[in-house]
Each structure stands twice: as C-alpha cells, then as structure tokens.
Amino acid sequence: MLQFVLSGVAIGSIYGLIGMALAISFYVTCIINFAQGQLMMVTVMVTAELASSGYPVWLAALAGVACSCVVGILSYVIAVRPILLSNRFSFGWLVSTLGFAVIVENAAAYIWGPTSQAFPPILNGISLPIGGAVLTAQQLLAIVTAAVLAAGFEIVRRHTLFGKLGMATAADPEMASAIGANTTVVAIVAFAVSAIYAGIAGLLIGPSTFANPYLGDTFGTYGFIAMMIGGGTERPIAAMFGGLLLGVCAEGANALINSQASDWFPFIVLVLILIVSPKGLFSTSNPLFRPRRAAVTRG
C-alpha cells in the first residue's frame, strides 16, 4: 500500500510537471503545445549525449535544459505566434504544434537513431527505506523538485505583476498590450518556463527510462491526461494535483489489478472524471466541490 502510493506520487510528480508545463503555455496563449513531450525528450537526449561524451552530469543537465528552453521558444515563434497573430480563435495550432513535435522527434531519431541510450543515473542508485516501502533517492528528488516548482509557480502567479500579466495576456491579448504589456515577451517567457519544467521532468525520469527519441510521445500524453484530470487549463497547479492522482492510480492499478493495468486504468479514471466534471477535477466548474471563492456581495 505505502509502496505504491509513494512510487505513484514519485511518477505522478513527473506527470504533473509535464502537465504543468502544458498548462503554463496554455495559461498565457490558450493553446495546447503538442510538442511539450518532445521538449522533455530534447533535455533527455542532449544530457545523455553530453554525459556520455565525458562532461560532468550537472553541466550536461544544465545544457540539456537550456536546449529544451531554446526549442520551446522556437516552438512558440515558429508554430504558435503566426497562428495567433492571424486569428486568435483558430484551431490551426493543433496542426502546427503537432507538426513541430513531428519535426523535433524525427530529427532526434535521425541524429541519435531510434534505439535507447544510456542516461546518467544521477541519484537512482541510492535506496531509501521509508516505513515499509523503499524509494530511490531519485524518486524522492522528483517529489521534492515537483513540490518546489509547483509552489514556486503558484507564488509567482498570484503575487507578482508578471503572473497577473500572464492571466491578462490569456484573457485578452489586445487589451493587455493596450495597457502596455509586451505580450510577445510574456508568451516567450511562458514557453521558456514551460520548456524548463518539461526539461526538469526529463532529468528526473531519465535514469529509469534511458534516452529514447520517442520518449516524448508517452510522457506528453500522460502529461496531457494529468492536466485534463486536474483542470490545469484553469490553474496550472491543478495539473500537478492531476499528475499525482494519475501516478497513484497507475501504480495502484499495477499493484492491485495486474501488471498491465497501468496501461488502461488511468484512461478510465480520466473518462469518469471528464463525464462528471468536463473541465477537470479541481476546476471551478466542478459540480462536486467548488473551490472556495469570495462571494461578491454588493448593493
């Protein structure tokens, strides 16, 4: 019991980070970046490449995240901005971000080949017994990192001008730029941050998945589910809750049903949640439990 909850929370925090990465770019531009999983993959591949060429792991990791960051900004400039400029309400981004994902994924497969490569273990070799369960130090690192990043984002969003600017840009870019916000810079920063979140998720999961160009597909999908379960389209941090729930469900299904159950059980949870609350479990429209909101009472 404790074992699968703990390892579920560990893997869930990685899903949650990718979900948050999706939600952060959604938060500013109202589009879903289908290349998010591929941004994670870029970090994993670059880090693996540099580490195997003999650079220190911390430097390789830093360079990997930086590469993701650059590719993330490119995804905005190439695939998102032209669409939003011509028609903010068009759905062309569905196609262009997917096209970007296809390019990145196949470029990686072309450069590194389709097979998996070694990834530096980072903290994966250390086991920590917790109660009756065992976690690797890497899993603990994932949980701690996710908690810090989620809380950090929420604080920035709520308490800084920049966070509010993000909300304003999403709601009405023209208005936001009319009051002096540089919406392009806000959006680029959001995409860079979301790429960093995805890249960090890659560093956390890399030691157990190894480096594979197709990694982005699977984790992009799970990140998406995390966001949808949680309701990350309204508040990015809800994607983290969704990720944790998803991770625990998947690990629980493996432990309690059978070893294949994690392939399908999360999807059933997802469908059930969306039937009850189409915008996600922790969204304001959830009929089951609404987050407390100060009632406006005037006149």
Place this chain on the structure above:
Amino acid sequence: MAPAFDTQPVAAPRLRVGRWRAAGLAAVLIVYLAATAYIAHTDLGLQSLVLVAAVFGILAISLDLVAGMLGLYSLGQGGFFGIGAYATTILANDYGWNVFGLLVLVLAATALIGMAVGAMSLRVSGLYFAITTFIFTLVLTVLATDMVTVTGGLQGLLGPAFPDFPASLEWLGTPLVWCIMLALLACLGLVWNIRHSPLYPILLSIRDAEPFAEAAGARTAAIKVGVFGVSAAMAGGAGWLFSFLGVVSPSQFDWSVSLNVLVMVLIGGINTSIGPVVGAMFVSMFPNVVNINPWLQEIVYGALSILAITRLPDGVVGIARRALARRAGEIAPAADAAAEALPAALDTAASPASPKDSEVIVECRGIEFGYGLGPKVLRNVDLAVRRGHIHGLIGPNGSGKSTLANVISGGLTPHAGEVLLKGTRVDGLPASSRSRLGLRRTFQAAQLVKELTPTQNVMVGLFDRVPRIIGRAPFWPMLASGRRDLAAMQRRAGEALSLVGAGDWAVRQVADVPHGIEQLTQLASVCVAGPDIIVLDEPATGLSAKEVRHLAAILANLKTQGVTMIIIEHQTRFLFPLCDRVTVLNAGEVILTGSADEVRADPVVRQVYLGE
C-alpha cells in the same frame, strides 16, 4: 403563421444557366466514373494508393462537415474510423456476418456513439470539444492495444475480403474500387448538397453567431449533435471501407490520425467542397511521392504542415478560388440580386391599426434575475405589453434592460417569476421555441455571419418558416421542392432587405458592409419571418441621423401591420415619438410605466435618467 411560399416561375436566363451547370456536372461525373473504371483495371500498387487516399478523403470530408460548417474541431474522427474498421473485421472474420449488413450496423452504431460523445462534450464549448474527442480517440486506441484477445493487440487483424462482383458484372474490374470511389462520390455529393441548401447559412450562423440562430428558431444544440452524428457515421463508414484494404491495427486509428485528418482539411481548404479531398490526396500520397529517409521524410512533412497552416490559412482551394476570383473581376453573387427597392410597400402594407386597449401579448410577472454570485440585476420586474403597441424600455446603463430582453426572448432563465407570451408560459423554454410563438429579437451588437451575404443572413430568419429544411438538406438541389423553396427564400430575403433599405448591399459579404447596414440586415432577418412580436435591443446604436429617421419610418410601418415591439433605446428623441408606452428601469427595478409624455414629465425619471 407560416406564410405559404408562392411558386414563382423561374426566369428564363436562370434556367439556361441551370442547364449549363447541369451539363458541366454531368461531364465531371462521367470523367469521375471513367477514372474509376480505369483504376478498377489498373495494377494493385496504384489501386491501393488511390483507394487509401479516397478513404482518407471521406474521413477528411467528415471532419470538414463539423469543423468547417459548425466550427467543431473534432479529434475523434480517428476513433470513429477505428470503430468502423474493427467492428467490421471482428464481426466478419470471427462471426461470419454479412459485410453489407455490417455497413448498416457500423453507420448506425457510429452515428449513435457520435451523438452520445457530442451531447456529452458540447456541454463545454470550443477547445473542450476538441479535447474530449481527442480523449475519446486516445481511450479507443488504448482499448484496441490492450484487449489483445479480441483485437490482436499491436499486431492487428487481417481485414475481411470484399465480395466479388457477380459474373455478369465482372467486366467492371475490381469491385472494391467501385465501392470506395462511389462512396467518396456520395459523401462529396452529400456535402455539396448541404452547401447549396438553406441549411448552410444556418449552420454557419450556429458556428459564428449562435444566439442569432437560436433566436431564429434553430435548436442549435440538437443540430450540432445531429450533424456530429452524421460526421461520425461517415468516419465509421470510412473505417468499414478501410477494413477491406488490409491489416487493421491500433496505430492506424490513434490520435495522430485524427490530427492528420485535420491537416488534410486545413491544407486542402476548410469549409470548401473539394478541399478536404485535395488535402487527403496530398497527405496520404506524400510518403510515396517523396521517397527519402523515413525520418527526413517525417521532418519534411512536419515542416510542410506548419508552413501550410501558417502561410496558407485558406488552404489550396482557398488560394485557387482567390486567383480565379481575381481573374473574373469579382465573385459572382450566389444569391439572387435584390429585387428593385419597394418604397411603396412602406405605405401600402397597412392593416388595421390595433385598438387602444387590446389584449396583453407579452407579460412578465415578478421577474428576478442575477448573474452568478453577483447582485440581483432584475428585482421583481413586472411588464405588460399590449398587442400592436410599441413599448419602450429605457434606463441608465446597467439598469437591466438587455437582461430583461434576454429573459423575454429566451437567452436567460429568470430565477423567479413568469414570462407569458400570448398567454402561454414560456420561461424555461429555449429561445428557439419562443421563435415559433412568433417572437423575434435583434441584438445590440449585430450577430451575423461575416462571410455570407446579407441575403443569406436574412434567409437564416426564415428557418422555421420553411418546412423540413434539415430533412431535405442532404438532397436539396436534387429536389424540385428544394430549388423552388430556395428561390422563394432568396426572393423574400431580397425583398425584406429592400424594404429596410439595404437592398443595394444584398450580395456583398457582411464583412464588407458598414455598421448601419449590419443593423438593417439584422432587422430584415427578423421582419422576413413575419413575427408578431419583435424585441429590439438598441437598434439605433451607431446609426447616422439619416439612418435613424429611416429606421423610425420602418418601425412605424411595422406597427401599422400590427406587429408588437419592445424597443430598448437610449436615444429618447428617436424612441418617444414611436412609443405607446414606456417603462423605465433603474438598478433592476421598474420605476415607472406610462405614456411618453408621462415619463418625460416624471421628476424621478428626469433625475435618474434624463439627468436633470
């Protein structure tokens, strides 16, 4: 209430144009069938290339039907496609069911599933529709992969064989070629027919201006679900066809297929008749034409789809159309040119003016309403409008005028109180039902379809005045009654536009007309249906002084025809001379109802509203 359509003989020049068009159509058909016959006799390599492209063509048409005409970007097409293919393969191979019986089953099943998914996901709009259908496909792919005993897992299943022609028809060649090509033709024809039926402007108005369509009597939610059902059945049918082409496996139906179908539609040209097929040909033949390293090929594909979507938002067909239009000078108007202006009608159409103390036709009793958790916007509002009266509704900004208009016309449901139309209680009924009781409304900001002409927009107003538009739409141009009704609708729309003085603009796109003409188009789309009651929300906003005088004349004329009107307006100089009664709202409460003079003289009104 629904005036019958008199059948007017079609003018001779139009008939000749019609003949040329029919001849052209016949020529295209013959070429199509000849090409099909050629493919049916050619080698297997080319056959499978064309057939796969044709199946994806059907899939792309099915998506364009909902995405182009209704703005519902479905990512579930891959899922319905998979349901069709798997159901056919499993039931034909393992249970020996007849494949043609299975076609019926597949169409019915996917239509039902589509309507269920649509009904579920349309609770939330736009993006969430795309996401929900995306998840639908995702879940189906997972099921197909994991239920190994039934579906064969990742390996997939070998599809059934398509039955042979009987001996007498063997000269036709490969039967599957005929089947797929005729199915593609049927789908093309279906969409082409809908595009040339009066349902088309209605679908676009649901896409761009839903309140307008709803106010014209269209049950927009039901229409969306129904059209999505048709689209799902089409995708399911494509899956049925696909199962005969070889192996059926999960990767052929996953979400990337759904997205590829969207790429096809967007590259070819969204909301065009043949664009989706052009796009499907391009995308599905791409790997065969560009034969390089598979990864490089994918990279080129990704780059091309980004380029296409960012540089050519209208797709190939859109560009071709623009090039043709430039050469031809201007796009020929699809609708009839407006009938010559009928200024006389303004004076002659009089019917006996209503008596002073006629029955109450619209009544609100104790209406209470508030948005969300905010303060009450309407508090205990009573309003009684007599038949044949023009009833003014004035009040400062934020006093609840538009909210009350929405409560009366059905956009909002009051928290308490009753709304009665002609003695029937209507609160709780949707706007479309109130339209059937003879109530129409205009909107403060004109709700129109920008890419259509004013004539086509006005035709939306005739939606519930013409019987069985939806039922006939799939065959519309083929039906004599359809051609006749369309001509009559176009004529009446043109007349209505002339009557309000917008006849000169009838064949321009709404996107190109000035604001005043938009307002008049709105008014024409309301008048064309011959309503008993019209709710006008700030009709004079943004009109020039001359246009306002013109509007006043139109409204006065409508009154002589016995139409009851509720007019919300700030320009009291325009409003008061027209009104029999005026109600003044302030902060959600009625402070006075009386004649214009009484209102003008009332000290409280002068203070809160007229600013004295």
